[in-house]
Amino acid sequence: MSTITTEELAETTLLRFATAGSVDDGKSTLVGRLLHDSKSVLTDQLEAVERVSASRGQEAPDLALLTDGLRAEREQGITIDVAYRYFATPLRRFILADTPGHVQYTRNMVTGASTAELTVILVDARNGVVEQTRRHAAIAALLRVPHVVLAVNKMDLVGYEETVFAAIAEEFTAYATELGVPEVTAIPISALVGDNVVEPSANMDWYGGPTVLEHLETVPVSHDLSHCHARLPVQYVIRPQNADHPDYRGYAGQIAAGSFRVGESVTVLPSGRASKISGIDLLGEPVDVAWTTQSVTLLLEDDIDISRGDLIVPSKDAPATTQDIEATVCHVADAPLTVGHRVLLKHGTRTVKAIVKDIPSRLTLDDLSLHPHPGQLVANDIGRVKVRTAEPLPVDSYADSRRTGSFILIDPNDGQTLTAGMVGESFAAPEPVKDESEDDGWDF
Template identity: 95%
Template sequence: MSTITTEELSATTLLRFATAGSVDDGKSTLVGRLLHDSKSILTDQLEAVERASAGRGQEGPDLALLTDGLRAEREQGITIDVAYRYFATPRRRFILADTPGHVQYTRNMVTGASTAELTVILVDARNGVVEQTRRHAAIAALLRVPHVVLAVNKMDLVKYEETVFAAIAEEFTAYASELGVPEVTAIPISALAGDNVVDPSANMDWYGGPTFLEHLETVPVSHDLAHCHARLPVQYVIRPQTAEHPDYRGYAGQIAAGTFRVGEQVTVLPSGRSTKIAGIDLLGTPVDVAWTTQSVTVLLEDDIDVSRGDLIVPSKDAPPTTQDVEATVCHVADAPLTVGHRVLLRHGTRTVKAIVKDIPSRLTLDDLSLHPHPGQLVANDIGRVKIRAAEPLPVDSYADSRRTGSFILIDPSDGTTLTAGMVGESFASPEPVKDLSDDDGWDF
């Protein structure tokens, strides 16, 4: 296993990426091959895979077992849950989410891709673009994943024919363009044989692009925080009441976006009260500046009412608050989501009661047409919804912020996650939403 020094690791950037595709397209094998050929597997891990493979009567190691860790996954030969892997090369650090391919588990892709900066969509070269391929492309587009890689796998089973690869790449790119995907990189591979995964393939000399790993290492990843909308969801109010700090009152949370500075004028939402940042504590140490993903405690100049679920934002860049939320959602629960459904809406650290006022449309993935007013969404459906919340919510457009422009709907009876939503996202202009203000039940 290659050694990466601390200096090299600290100088590399981080790429979060997710894999997706249909059952048996070879996602787990690709991940295993990537880890194996990049020498990112410990010796004892490889030995365990070799033993498990031998016990199943296989001659060589089944690299898919490196990610398919659940017993049910190994027995069925399919990925069921999202498997996360962390590895690094001298050029970049990676967090990888291997998501299931079975249509029953499409909802798991939403989890895996929600924080990804790149999505890998695998296609079996023998089958080409299928419905599940289109579904995964639609989800990647909805989640606004900046980069999409089309990995045309099992090229060894089509005799490494360039025409097969070209036809699949052309069809997928055209479909992705309709969805608004800004960039697609197509790479022909054989995960089982290792062609174009880490090392260039001798069997596809007609391909002049990067290998799979080379593209992962070189794709641009933007961590520029200067243009982000700064957002801090308050998770906890800290009042130690010690002799050393008798009047300490801090508001703790993880910065969802942007940068905060001491002395900056900020507004607390949804109340709309304004003040200035008096101090920022990071790991118990005062700092002048803090930015996205850091967990901090913010101290304010004025003693105003701030509690868990509130959102601290720069006063000059505050989002509007609203009780009416329109969004595109992916329904993830087995029970359907229906018009009039009473739910809990969780946005950041805030949870409020809400009602599904209308479901204007459901997306048909075959031709990207909209089925108007379906009345309900079932598991794995993508559709438009309008929700009325009991309290005002400071929501951004998902196009502006993937963190504060997203939410989930929860079943209030048992806490089940029902739906993942993206505020303002749409494939087409939504139809007018019918008024259900006279409905019985929760009426806000």
């Protein structure tokens, strides 16, 4: 295994990426090959894989076992949960989410890709673009993943034919472009053999592009969110009970976007009360400025009633609060989401009661047409919803902020996550019609 010093790691950038694809397209094998060939596998891990592979009568190690870590998954030969892996090369650090391929686990791809800057979508060269491929592309587009890699796998099983690869790449790229995916990079690979995963393939001299790892190491990634709207969802109010700090009152949370400075005028939402930042504590030490992803405690000049779920924002850049939210959603629960459904809506650190007032459309993945007013969304459906909340919420557009422009709908009876929503995202849904759902006492 290659050795990377702490100093070298500190100087490298971080790329979060996810893999997706249909069942048996070879996602776990690709990830295993990526880890193995980049020398990111510990000796005892490889020995364990070799033992399990030998017990199955396999001559070569089954590299898919490096990610299919659960016993049940190994026995079934499938990936069920999202498997997270961390590895590094001299050029970059990686957090990888290997998501399931079964259609009933599409919801897991939403989880894996929600924080990803890049998604690798695998296609079996023998099958081409299938419905699940289109679904994964649609989710990547909805989640605004900036980079998509199409890995056309199992090229060894189609004789490494360039025409097969070219046809699949052309079909997928056209579909992804129609969805609004900003960038698609197509790479022909054989994860089982190792072609174009880490090392260039000698079997496809007609391909002159990067290997998968080369692309992952060089794709531009920007973590500079300082230009975004500054947002701090309050997680906890700190009131230490000691004589040293009798008047201390801090508002703790992780900065979702932008930066905050001492002396800056801020507004607390949804109340709308204003104050100024009198201090910022970071890891127990005072600082003058704090920025995105840092967990901090803000101190304000005025004694304002603030609690968990409130949002602190710059006064000059405060979002509007609303009780009517329209969004594109991916329904992830087995039970359908229907018009009139009473739910809980979780936005940031705040959870409020809500009602699904309308479902204007459902996306048909085959041709990207919209089925108007379907009445319900079932598991893995992508559609538009209109939700009315019991309390006003300060929401951003998902295009402006993936953190404060997203939400989830929760079943109030058992706490199950029903739907993941992106505020303002749209596939050009048809004009809404008047809501005629029966009044059930939850109108706000």
